[in-house]
Amino acid sequence: MKIIYTLVLLLCIQISVNSQNAINNLNENFKKQSLEQPLDQVFIHLDRNQYYPGDTIRFQAYIRDRQTCVFETQSLSLYAMIVNNNYETIDSARFRISNSVSSGWLTIPNSINTGNYKIVAFTSLMMNYNPEFSFRTPIRITKRRSNIQNSNSTTKSQVLYAKTLIDLKFLPEGGTFVYGIPQRLAFNAVEASGKTLNIKGVIVNQNDKPITKFCSGKYGPGIIKFTPVPGEKYYAVIEEGDRSSEKKWSLPEPNKVGVALKVDQYKNQLNIDIYENGMKNSKYTLCVSMNNALILSKEFKIDSVFSLNVNTKNLPAGTAFITLLDPNLNPIAERLTFINSYKRLYVGIESVKFLNKGEETELTINVTDENGEEPTSIISLAVIDSTLGYYKGFPIPDIESVFLYDPTFFNNLPSRIKLQGLSNIDKHDIDILFLTYGWRKFNLTKCNQSNTKNSIKDYEYFVIKNRKKRRKERTSFNLLSFEGSETYSIPIDDNKEARLYYNSLDQRVRQMLILPDEDPKKNKNYVEVMFPGNNKYITEVKKQATFSFSENPDRQHLSSNSVYNYAPINIDLDEITVKAQKPRYKNSHTELFATSNIRAYSGKDITGISLEDALSSFNLYKLDRFEKKVILRQSRSLSNDDIPATFVLDGFSVGDSYEPIDYLNVADIESISILKGSRGYTLYGASGGIIFIDTKFHAGIQTKKVYSERKDDLMRRIELFRSEIEYYIPTKEEIKSLPHFQNRPTVLWLNEIYVNNGMAKIRYPNNLYKGKAIITVNGVSLNNRIGSARYSYKVE
8 A cells, every 4th residue: 555655656746747847848948949039129110111213211220129128229230221132232331229229321322223122120139140030121112203003003804803702711719629619710701812801691500500690800800709519510601792603611620629729808917718628637738928938837737617817917018929738838729919008109190181282280299108198208200292202012110010019920911901000900900810810830849959049249349450561560540430539549459450349439429530650650551441240141131021022023233332241341551553544533512502502622722731721711701720610601590609510521421520530631632512501401410501521532432442642641431330311301491492392202201209298299391292191100118118100181
C-alpha cells in the first residue's frame, strides 16, 4: 500500500513539474520571439499619397517602443527612402530623431517615370532585425494635370461579370466548429473581382429546414449564432434574387468532439469562455499575448465550460491574441480582439463646410483623452486638394491603424476598408472584421532553439579615416557644427580613425565641417568619411511589399545619380590635377527666383579677402559685424524688429549668422546671390531674405571625390542628417498674384503642432480652383495616447 501511495505522490509531483515546465517553455518561446523583433516601431504621416515629378514629399515620423507602447527610442537616426518597382532608390536621407519624432522631406526627380512607388522608413536600431518590421506605404507618381479619376474606375461590363460569381465563406470563432456547442460564425461574400458584397439570406439544414437568418454588416462581413446539432449539415441560401449559378453554400462541417472559443470585450474586462464536447479531463493552456509579449498564461482542464475574466485596465490599447494550446503547446484555437479601445486621443476637427475660392479657412483642432482631459500633445496636419494630391487606389496610413492593429490582420483587409481607415470604424464592426480577417499561421513551439540573437550593432556614429601615411600626421580632427557653431575635437586611434557618436552632439546639429590643422603640412593627408550601415538590410528592405501595393510590370528606368548611397563619402585633401573639362557654372538661384528681387555677383565681381569683406562691399541695408548678421531691408511689421537674412552655402542653410562660414576665402567663392523679401521662405524658412553663397568646389562637384585646387583646403561639409525645411504658407495676396500658389496639391502641411490646452486654431488660404479639401491629422500625447482624424470641406 505504501508503494502505491509513493507512486501516486511521485506521479502528482511529475504532473506538477511537467505543468510548470510547459508554462516555462511557453514563456521562453515568447521571449525568444520577442528578441526577433526590434523595439522601435515607426509610423510616418505623409502630406499626401499622390505626387508629381519634381515634387517634395513631406512627412512626420513617430517612433515608439513596440512592447511597452511608450513613445521612446534609443535610436537617433531615421532613414527614409523612395523606392520603385525594381527596388531602386529614387531619393533617401538620414534624419535626426528628437523626442521620438522626426520631420523630413524627400525629393522626386523631374525625369522620373509615372507609376507606383513606395516610401520605406526605419531607425538605426531596426537595421539589426528582419526588414519586414520596417514602415512601408505606397504612393502614386503621375503626370501633372492628368485625369486622376479614370485610373480607378471599373467598367460596367466588369461589374456585370463580377456579379455572376459569388464566393461565400463562413469562419467559426476561434477556428473550430463543434457539434452541441453554441457558436458564432463570421461570414463574408465577395465577387470574382474580390469586391465585398452585402447579402442576406437564411441558414438551412440538409432537409431545407430554416435554422437562422443572416445579413451582412455595414462593411460586408456579418455574424450568425446557432448551436449545430449532431448529424446535421448546414447550408446558406441567399434571398436577394438569383445572383449566382449556385443555390446553396456549404458551411464548415462540425466536429463531433473538440473545443470552441468565445471572447467578449467590455471596456476593462476581457471575458473568455471555452466550451468542450467529448474531451473531458483534457489539459490545455490558455495564453493572452500582446505585441508578442505574454500577458497571461493559465493551465486548466475543461469540465463542460471554462471561463476566465481578465482585467485589462493596466494594458495599453491594441490587438490582443487569445490562444488555446494543447499539452504540446500547439495552438488549436485562436481569437484576435481589440482591447481598451477607449484609451486613445480623440481628435476633433471643425471648420466651415463650404468656402469660396481663395478664401481663408480657420480650422479648430480639439484634442482630449478618454477622461475628457486635455493632455499636451504633438500633432501633424495635412490639407490636400483631392483632385491633385489624393490617389483613390492607395490608402493614406493613419497612426491608429499602424500602431494599434496587427499588421497581418490589416494586410488581410479589403482595400475599401483600408482606404477608409480603421480609426473611422466603431468597435462592434472592428470585432466582426477581426473574426473575418484576423487569421495567422504560426506555431509557438516552432522557435529555433539554436538561434541566439546576435549582439546589437551601433550605427549612430561616423568615422574619419586617414587614408595615406605621412611623416607629420594628425593626432586629432577638429570639426565645426553648422547649426550650433560648436567645435568638436576627435582623437585619432591606432587604426588612423576618428569616431564621433551622434549622442555627443547637440540635437540641432545636422552638418559639420572638418577644420584645417594649425600646421599646414598636416592638411595634406587624404581622409575619408564613412557612415556605417547594414547594406544587406537595406537591400532586403527595399524588396518588402506594401499593403495594397500592386507591382507595375513596366520597368522604371532611372539615371545612375538617383541610387541610394550608403557608401563612404570621400574627401580628397591633396592637390590633384583634374584632366576632365570642368563643368560650367550655372546660377540656379537667379533662374528659380527670376521674378523676384534678386541680385547675383560672380567671383570676378567680389572684392576683399574674407567673406565679411565681400559682404561689406555690397549695398546692404545693415551689416552687424558683432552678431555676424545681415539685414537686407527694414522691417515692415508692426513689431519693427528687423529680420536677419538666412545664409545658404552650396544649397544648405547655415542659419541667420555668417559666423560658421566666416572662414571662407573670397578666392574660393563662385558667386553670391542676394534675395530680398520672403520668397525664400518656402524652401529655407527665411523671412528676412537669403544670401546664397556658391563655392567653386560645389560648382564643379564630382561624383565621388571632391578635388581641391589648394593643398591646405579642408573645408568640406559633412551632412549627418538632412536639414529641415519648413512648409511655406502663402498669404491671400500671394495666392491671387503668384500662379504656382493657386492650385497646390498640398494646401497646408504642419508637421509639429504643440497643443497645450486641448485646442489649436489654424488659418490658411485655399486654392483659386474648385475642389474638395481632405484633412488628415495624426498625433500623440505626453501620456502615450495616439489618435488620428479625417475631415473634408468643399471649395466652390
